[in-house]
Amino acid sequence: MNFWIPVxxxxxxxxxxxxxxxxxxxxxxxxxxxEKEKKKEMEGR
Incomplete structure (x- = not known):
């Protein structure tokens, strides 16, 4: 029984x-x- 506890x-x-x-x-x-999508959106404006 003690064998199964660590397993x-x-x-x-x-x-x-x-x-x-x-x-x-x-x-x-x-x-x-x-973050990449947010940066891309900011560049588009």
Whole structure:
């Protein structure tokens, strides 16, 4: 039984860290894309 505790917690840790890393990278690129569109709009005026 004690063997499964680190396996389950390690799997959970990897899933949580992977999810939040994905969301952090996605929000970073979305912010850069939004900033680029805003700059392009300002140049058009």
């Amino acid at each position: 389950v917690l390690g799997t959970f840790k990897v899933l949580v860290l992977g999810t939040f890393m994905f969301l952090a990278i996605k929000s970073h690129y979305d912010g850069a894309k939004k």
